[in-house]
Amino acid sequence: MKTKVLHLLALMTFTLFIIGCDNDETEVIETEQQEQEQEEIVEPEEDTTEDPSEILAQEQQAVLSSLTNNDQKVWKISEAVLTNDSGTFDISNNFNVTDDELIFTNEVFVSSKTDSNGTLEWRPGNFIETEATTIEETMVDYYESPFKSAFDFVGESSSDLESPGFTFTYIDESTITGTVLGEGSSTVAITLTPKMASDYVQVPTEALSFSTAFSYPSNAVSGFSPGMIGSNSSNSIFIVTREGQMTGTEFANPERITRFDNETGELTDKLFFQSDFVSKQLHIIDNKLKVVGGQYINTYDLDLQTDPTSASYDGQIILSRHGSAVIDDEIFIVGGSLGDTQNIGDEIYKWDDLNSSLTIETIMPEARSGARAEIVQNKLYVFGGTEEAFGQNAKNSIYIYDFESRVMSTETMPSALHFTYTGKYENLIIVSGQIKSFTDDADGDGNPDDFLTQNGNDPYIGVYNTLNNEFTELTTNLTSPENETIHSMAVINGKIYILYGQQEEVAEGEFQNWDVLVADLN
Missing domain, CATH: 2.120.10.80 (Kelch-type beta propeller)
Structure with a gap:
């Protein structure tokens, strides 16, 4: 009888021990889960939004690369319309317009205003009289020397650019539109296109016939x-x-x-x-x-x-x-x-x-x-x-x-x-x-x-x-x-x-x- 009671007591003690251990493990697991849940709640979500300034810089760089062909690119004036107090004149075919060249270079100019900039060399050929009263008066025999200046993007734009006396918009790799300030209140609206090798005057290949x-x-x-x-x-x-x-x-x-x-x-x-x-x-x-x-x-x-x-x-x-x-x-x-x-x-x-x-x-x-x-x-x-x-x-x-x-x-x-x-x-x-x-x-x-x-x-x-x-x-x-x-x-x-x-x-x-x-x- 005494032995049976001892067995029962031992069994009860062991059972209580098992139950106690099980409760301890459950509490530990629940505590760890709670801590993990708390950590997950505290951890912020990752921000995938790009910096607008970086986007603008990338867009400007893409335009700059296209404008200069990553190095240097020559453009010609394909259309030119003069507006002044005397009226509007299409001077696209003037000898002193077709002889112009604009060379955009992917090279920092000393007086640039922004980080995204380059150098513009304008080779004007002959002078244009912008205060003319007739289209004949716009044509002047006056050979001018080339000049260089900076060109920069305007404000937060990736397509509008400026150079002294010249504002322009990059349309695509084949087209630029812009406005040139003339004398007084006169302006010249121009369209630029790339100047190809075939656009240059070619050496005669046939005998000259006088x-x-x-x-x-x-x-x-x-x-x-x-x-x-x-x-x-x-x-x-x-x-x-x-x-x-x-x-x-x-x-x-x-x-x-x-x-x-x-x-x-x-x-x-x-x-x-x-x-x-x-x-x-x-x-x-x-x-x-x-x-x-x-x-x-x-x-x-x-x-x-x-x-x-x-x-x-x-x-x-x-x-x-x-x-x-x-x-x-x-x-x-x-x-x-x-x-x-x-x-x-x-x-x-x-x-x-x-x-x-x-x-x-x-x-x-x-x-x-x-x-x-x-x-x-x-x-x-x-x-x-x-x-x-x-x-x-x-x-x-x-x-x-x-x-x-x-x-x-x-x-x-x-x-x-x-x-x-x-x-x-x-x-x-x-x-x-x-x-x-x-x-x-x-x-x-x-x-x-x-x-x-x-x-x-x-x-x-x-x-x-x-x-x-x-x-x-x-x-x-x-x-x-x-x-x-x-x-x-x-x-x-x-x-x-x-x-x-x-x-x-x-x-x-x-x-x-x-x-x-x-x-x-x-």
């Missing part, structure tokens, strides 16, 4: 140094020379300018009696005709109705067979400087046309005579010529002077030219000239002379592409059985005009008729 444009009566061409220029704004050709047989009652041989109007076919003459050398170069700055002579620079209106204003070099230089080129209000004079020793100079001078002042810009590797020049964008190109006045050893050099770096480099032409004449056609420079030949047996008796005599003067035309620095010689229908050659040249409206022929004997008081020939360049 025909007669007009006749130029003069006894001051061969042996002189006439200048020639074309005006896009007036659609005219100008020729200048020193015409000795038009002296009349005046003492000085007059400076004679002749204008040929391409629309009417009329020739207009203007005489200005001033004692100067025969060498003349012609340019147009802000629709004003500039005659760069041996001692003076004379400025005429394009209609040639009044006498010019005249400015002298004040004895700093005297020029003969010089070259020259213009950009903005500056005229760069190449070689031809006689100096105190009558030796041809190697200087390139800069004439500030606003202040009538002359300074030396740079020095060429060699002296040059008869070497003519052009400026395209920010570089000056000088072609051929000789080291001496009327020298016999022609040069095939192309001197290239960079206005930004102030560095002079040298390229070569396939042929050496004694005299060169140049004309600009957007990215191309047309180069014509004379290749002279000489003999030491002029009488043909088989006995060498002690001197050389010129016995040939062949015409030459080539083209230099400033985009790739390649020079191409062109074939033409020009013939030279009697030493006919080129004496001056002009380029306008995609056409080349040359003053062509050879010296002939004419009766006293009469003038020889020279041919001005024209050929299409494309």
Whole structure:
């Protein structure tokens, strides 16, 4: 009995122990669950919303990459509409609109306002008169230098951008629309599209076919140094020379300018009696005709109705067979400087046309005579010529002077030219000239002379592409059985005009008729 009771007590104790242990484990599990539930309740949910500033930065970067092609991208003006107090004018096809280029570069500009920015280089070509009263007045022969500025996004936009004087909207990779601030209250609404390789003027691949444009009566061409220029704004050709047989009652041989109007076919003459050398170069700055002579620079209106204003070099230089080129209000004079020793100079001078002042810009590797020049964008190109006045050893050099770096480099032409004449056609420079030949047996008796005599003067035309620095010689229908050659040249409206022929004997008081020939360049 005692044993049975003990068994019962032991069993009850064990059972209570088991129950107690089970209760303890249950309490522990419940406590852990409660703690886990509390932790789950306290833990915040993950925020998946993107930062608006990061989204904007990404969008702006995408536009910047497209605008610049991740590096650099060239755009052209495909549409341009001028609005001013006189009305609205569609100037999309103006020569001074189609020559513009806008280059967007993915490169930080020093004066940028935001982190998302780049550099805009605007190559304006010729100036646009935005306060014009007619569409004709908008067209100005006035070649301007490129300029750079920053472009930035406007505020919190990823499509609206601005640059000084220019606000624009990025539409897509092929279209930009914008507004350019002009003079006064005038504006120009423009549409930009990418400029492709095919949009650039191409080097002619077929022979140039020349025909007669007009006749130029003069006894001051061969042996002189006439200048020639074309005006896009007036659609005219100008020729200048020193015409000795038009002296009349005046003492000085007059400076004679002749204008040929391409629309009417009329020739207009203007005489200005001033004692100067025969060498003349012609340019147009802000629709004003500039005659760069041996001692003076004379400025005429394009209609040639009044006498010019005249400015002298004040004895700093005297020029003969010089070259020259213009950009903005500056005229760069190449070689031809006689100096105190009558030796041809190697200087390139800069004439500030606003202040009538002359300074030396740079020095060429060699002296040059008869070497003519052009400026395209920010570089000056000088072609051929000789080291001496009327020298016999022609040069095939192309001197290239960079206005930004102030560095002079040298390229070569396939042929050496004694005299060169140049004309600009957007990215191309047309180069014509004379290749002279000489003999030491002029009488043909088989006995060498002690001197050389010129016995040939062949015409030459080539083209230099400033985009790739390649020079191409062109074939033409020009013939030279009697030493006919080129004496001056002009380029306008995609056409080349040359003053062509050879010296002939004419009766006293009469003038020889020279041919001005024209050929299409494309």
